[in-house]
Amino acid sequence: MIYNPQIYKIKDEAMKPFIDSKEIHDFLNNSKSDAESVRAIIQKSLNKNRLSLEETAILINAEDPELIEEIKRGAQKLKKDVYGDRIVLFAPLYIGNLCTNNCQYCGFRVDNKEQVRKTLNTEEIIKEVKALEDSGHKRLILVYGEHPKYSPEFIAESVREVYKVKSGKGEIRRVNINAAPLSIEGFRTVKESGIGTYQVFQETYNPETYANVHLSGAKRDFDNRLTSLDRAQEAGIDDVGIGALFGLYDWRYEVLALVRHVNHFEAVYNVGPHTISFPRIQNASSLNITDEHFVSDEDFVKLVAILRLAVPYTGMILTAREPEHIRNEVLTFGVSQIDGGTNIELSGYSAHKEEQNLNAEQFEIMDKRTLAQVIKELIETDYLPSFCTACYRLGRTGEHFMEFSVPGFIKRFCGPNAMLTLAEYLEDYADADTKEKGYKSIYRKIETEEILNKEQLLEKLEKVRKGERDLYF
Ligand code: SAM
Numbered sequence: 001m002i003y004n005p006q007i008y009k010i011k012d013e014a015m016k017p018f019i020d021s022k023e024i025h026d027f028l029n030n031s032k033s034d035a036e037s038v039r040a041i042i043q044k045s046l047n048k049n050r051l052s053l054e055e056t057a058i059l060i061n062a063e064d065p066e067l068i069e070e071i072k073r074g075a076q077k078l079k080k081d082v083y084g085d086r087i088v089l090f091a092p093l094y095i096g097n098l099c100t101n102n103c104q105y106c107g108f109r110v111d112n113k114e115q116v117r118k119t120l121n122t123e124e125i126i127k128e129v130k131a132l133e134d135s136g137h138k139r140l141i142l143v144y145g146e147h148p149k150y151s152p153e154f155i156a157e158s159v160r161e162v163y164k165v166k167s168g169k170g171e172i173r174r175v176n177i178n179a180a181p182l183s184i185e186g187f188r189t190v191k192e193s194g195i196g197t198y199q200v201f202q203e204t205y206n207p208e209t210y211a212n213v214h215l216s217g218a219k220r221d222f223d224n225r226l227t228s229l230d231r232a233q234e235a236g237i238d239d240v241g242i243g244a245l246f247g248l249y250d251w252r253y254e255v256l257a258l259v260r261h262v263n264h265f266e267a268v269y270n271v272g273p274h275t276i277s278f279p280r281i282q283n284a285s286s287l288n289i290t291d292e293h294f295v296s297d298e299d300f301v302k303l304v305a306i307l308r309l310a311v312p313y314t315g316m317i318l319t320a321r322e323p324e325h326i327r328n329e330v331l332t333f334g335v336s337q338i339d340g341g342t343n344i345e346l347s348g349y350s351a352h353k354e355e356q357n358l359n360a361e362q363f364e365i366m367d368k369r370t371l372a373q374v375i376k377e378l379i380e381t382d383y384l385p386s387f388c389t390a391c392y393r394l395g396r397t398g399e400h401f402m403e404f405s406v407p408g409f410i411k412r413f414c415g416p417n418a419m420l421t422l423a424e425y426l427e428d429y430a431d432a433d434t435k436e437k438g439y440k441s442i443y444r445k446i447e448t449e450e451i452l453n454k455e456q457l458l459e460k461l462e463k464v465r466k467g468e469r470d471l472y473f
């Protein structure tokens, strides 16, 4: 890894911060969009090249409905050709909602006196994880407010607790984190607990808007947040997740800034971020944001397609903030991970709470389907639900990049592993109808698709059916 001392002197006169609002606005204002250039750019992406800022701006500025359709079709083709039909499933687990920040979009903000505050203790974590395992989950993202109580040691301890919990044949095989920025030392402590990805969303890459919506607390420091994942990289966490909260500022600007952030990682570490998230603002207790920049469904669909084309090798995450019909639509553009059976109330999984109480949760979720419903619908629409965690556990980090760039990687590893983890789910958690449809889909795919280790896969599937677990390539 190349050490770039500039990152740590971001306020130094000599250092040009990698997010330059003027540069981004200039690209947006000066990039003209015509059919010929849009088509050439889509083709460049289909040839597996990341797009430049200017090329991304040209796609963003496309307004002709026919061209927008071509952009969407391009994203669909990229997804189909490169990634196939796998969708990785995960669930968020909120560990604590204490928070010293004052983010005007978030129900957890310190000024929101209506919010009921709670931090799960060990016993409560165990209960939640058991409930999640009993529904079939294997991958979690732990979520925390920003508070002195949630120190790196505290976060690391909660991760270790989660990994220890085993319920029936269930276990959690990958824990990701969404929490406050840490120091290099802090990231190191958390890494040692065995996390997968560490996510920090910049929320908005526009410094002025950032200052207007983060009124107090450590999060007010734009640069500290912007450089946080560089510190994570320095600490050895090479799977990092970036994101923007859409609705705070002009979506066009945020898309370009996300691509700029990706370029930064590529330039400094030779590898882009593991995932990109693009949450849209949802209702929250004491939400204090004007709707000036809220993103319409139409623009949201367009921006997801553009992000897919702009950064063809990065994982894209879509959460239950979005309603089912939007989820179904943007799944076709190359989203690689979704949550299922999401409950964001503290202790909500074990309490089997169905109604949301915004005074005990961060925001409103729109997709309330159970994991079982999500899986069944994915199978029925010919997707391949996956709980695979093989790459991370075999030390194959940067797997999205490998999927994308190593010939045969998906046919040798990702596809077969998705099938093996789906078979585990079908055996241990599915109802009879889902089980039947799931196996039909698996064997049909084995028959009709190119898989490099068919014989071994069929053997391993037989073993899963006979009760062996955790088999992978
Ligand atoms: N406290 C940590 C932080 O701020 O980085 C954890 C983040 S928070 C628990 C997870 C993410 O939820 C935030 O980064 C933000 O993008 C998103 N979020 C906050 N309020 C939201 C809302 N009203 N609607 C949708 N997403 C929201």
Ligand code: SF4
Residues within 6 Å of the ligand: 099, 100, 101, 102, 103, 106, 107, 108, 109, 110, 144, 145, 146, 219
């Ligand atoms: Fe706290 Fe994070 Fe919510 Fe901001 S977004 S108030 S930091 S939990």
